[in-house]
Amino acid sequence: MxxxxxxxxxxxxxxxxxxxxxxxxxxxxxxxxxxxxxxxxxxxxxxxxxxxxxxxxxxxxxxxxxxxxxxxxxxxxxxxxxxxxxxxxxxxxxxxVDADDPAHAAPFAYMLAGIGGVISQVAQAYRTGGGVPYESYGRAFRHGQGHINRPAFTHELAGNWIAAMPDVLARLQAAPRPRIADLGCGQGWSALAVARAFPNAQVDGLDADESSIADARAHAEQAGLGDRVRLVRADATTLRDSGPYDLVLIMEVLHDLSRPVETLRAVRDALAEGGVVLVADERVAERFTAPGDEVERMMYGWSVTHCLPTQLVEQPSAAIGTVMRAATVDRYAREAGFGACTVLPVENDFFRFYRLDR
Missing domain, CATH: 1.10.10.10 (Winged helix-like DNA-binding domain superfamily/Winged helix DNA-binding domain)
Structure with missing residues (x-):
């Protein structure tokens, strides 16, 4: 030994x-x-x-x-x-303390506290094959998940991530009333970021979690953006009725969807002519390796304690977990009817960015 x-x-x-x-x-x-x-x-x-x-x-x-x-x-x-x-x-x-600072890592503690509160339910889900509803993770996890991404959304979404698509950036700046949808908007930080960056834009934020939408509405009112940011509890299929959109954001959401291809089809149908989708998802390795680096370890950690259990509430489910590799995103996009799925040249420790074109 x-x-x-x-x-x-x-x-x-x-x-x-x-x-x-x-x-x-x-x-x-x-x-x-x-x-x-x-x-x-x-x-x-x-x-x-x-x-x-x-x-x-x-x-x-x-x-x-x-x-x-x-x-x-x-x-x-x-x-x-x-x-x-x-x-x-x-x-x-x-x-x-400083919630908008790029160094703000304290929300990890909230996420851990949320998982700790339901870990016995997670264990039971492992036994039965069922799931644990997102809302069961409570306010602590919701706060942590929203606020861990808040600095990046606030400082990088428009200036770096959307800017990596110059034609899209120009369209949003030039159109008299560009329309943007934020699918799975959570507490609304990404929707608010693009509303600030593009003052003429109308932004629709959608999320299936009622508490997250309530938080997002409060944040929009506090930011003075309640007139341009519409926040609704809904799933992606409603985008077909509320479009067309020049840009649809899917920020760290795609891997959590039980039916990703069906959702992407609805998103594609909601795009305006020449509209695109920007997907941000985890920057995991191109293929499975063991042992993995720290990012891979963290993503699997979230997967076994949170993402996979929440995805298995709804059946049938793709049951992706947190670790969704680039080839899987490309496959889902093509199955949904998109003509191109391009990995954008954006450097980021945790996210990989994909542009989906009709």
Missing amino acids: DTDRTDQLAERLFASTLGALELFAVYLGGELGLYRALQEHGPLTAEQLSERAGIAPRYAAEWLEQQAVAGLLDTDPDVPAQERRYRLDPAYARVL
């Missing part, structure tokens, strides 16, 4: 446990407004954080100590506990 390999795996699981526990603590810091209080009012003692954030003093003290031990907050350990002040480094605030 190779004891070195045994030890390596044991150490890896220890490190994974440490990371998971620290992500749960990050979730508490975000959900309870603790990081925000430290950013706006810090440095703070435990008593001051308790007052600012409205939490019990004993919990404030323990959470602050844990965060300092984990290296997420700065403090002087030689100062008596009751007088000790804790500081959030502005560089770390970008990761933990």
Whole structure:
């Protein structure tokens, strides 16, 4: 028996446990407004954080100590506990607090918390072959999924991803009233991004999850875009009735569809003459390899705990999981009747981009 390999795996699981526990603590810091209080009012003692954030003093003290031990907050350990002040480094605030910052990774903690809340249901689904509804993952996962993509949608969707299709960009800028659909819009960040980028555009956001649409409507109103961004709970088949569209966005959604070819057919039917589809999906390897790199490992992690269980609620289902390779996207596009599926030359660590032409 190779004891070195045994030890390596044991150490890896220890490190994974440490990371998971620290992500749960990050979730508490975000959900309870603790990081925000430290950013706006810090440095703070435990008593001051308790007052600012409205939490019990004993919990404030323990959470602050844990965060300092984990290296997420700065403090002087030689100062008596009751007088000790804790500081959030502005560089770390970008990761933990600032929702539009490209470095904002704290939503991963929300996603983990959402999965933790239903992991027993996931295990039961494995036994029965059934699924776990998306809504069962709750507000935490919904918030995490929406906000982990928010910075990229806000800063890169129009300027980099759509710009990789110069003819589409020109069309959206020149048309007097271009029409854009965002299929599976979630909390609405991608729909809002294109509405800001193209002030003359009318944007329709569709999602099958009622809570996500409620969130998206609230975000649109807060952004002052409620008059140009229409957000409806609906599936893709309704696009045929509401089109034609110059551009349809499918942002990290295609792999989650139970009937991807049927959906793509409906999207194709909803396109205006010369209209195109922009698909963003996971930048997984071209083929299965084992062991895989960190991106591949992460995508399979989401797949076994979230994406596949949610897809198996509806039957029949393509049951794609999270890992959808480029050849599969091309096959689905052609089966749906698209004349071309082109991988766009956009550098991104997590997403691969596809242009679908009628």
